[in-house]
Amino acid sequence: MDFSYYNPVNITFGQNKLPFINKLIGDRRTLLVTDSIFNELGFVDEIKNYTNNIVFILDDINTQPNFFNLKQQYEKAWKYDFEVIVALGGGSVIDTAKVLSVYDLNKDFDFVENLTKGNIAKSGYNIIPVIAIPTTAGTGSEVTPWATVWDTRNIKKYSLHLKDLWCEAAILDPNLTLSMPVGLTIQTALDALSHALESIWNKNANDVTTAHGIRASKAVLKFLPLAVKDLFNIEYREKLLLASFHAGMAFSNTQTAIAHAISYFITGHKGTPHGIACSFTLPDIIDSVVGQDIRIDNALTSIFGEPSSKKLREFLNMLGVSFYLKDYGIKKEELFNLKESLITNQRAKNSLVDNSKLFKVFEKQF
């Protein structure tokens, strides 16, 4: 067996770990990127209690970071002189912070579009370190070296992926995830489940990533149904945050695959939230992939007790999440465009799933 695995993020995990932010920031001038809701919830004041080094708070972050608002965010943030960025929030906040952390040496704020389209080599850049503090349990962005950016006008998703875009550190404190309502709890946990399963039917999988993927999947299946009935149970929140972390450790080295590739078309065209768009197709994907690779079958058996989508269908049913395309506004005649969108999708290329088999399964839904 041979493999390589790399993840350089300094992790602090556990309840009441927010005070560690002081040690992680040190004496560096800090830009705090967050969502205004965390100001209202008192988290921003709490951080201010631990450090005096915040020079600016950027708290109007959009749910889908896109070229147009990122340019405005750059112009606002880079008026200040800062040496580290703290990102307090969900995936959109962390991804925005990661994009803001990369700056053009010529301070040209139009460069974000070029940057995300992969033309960065033309304009030299520097990267400011990012400390991520997730307030959801699912994105995994705190342990991956990329950030999702949307071109909302042309309905296209880009991934800013640089070898040095890893966060410097992350604080994973389940107390911060208690504020999630039930819908967001489900969406983010299903995103983590999708990251975990996508790391398994993946050309880049190895023993380490598969072990993380299995562990994350089992934890979501066990603790999400408990958490939705008891949202303030810190033990369940901790298990879901740990699941999200393990999923992150898995797909940080494999990237995602076909479910995410499909999700970008669905989110772009139908507005379905990411965690649902990337997970409701998972049962059909499982049906399309079982029996083709003993490693995948074994991993699915470890998770579900058998290499089958049956348990996952029951699980999604229990959560009230449909696995039918039509329930997300997809018509049969749109399947062609959906399939076409996968041809140029880099994440689809990671997939070990036979697309023609999968689309035959999709067609049977209508």
Ligand SMILES: [Fe+2]
């Ligand atoms: Fe995702």
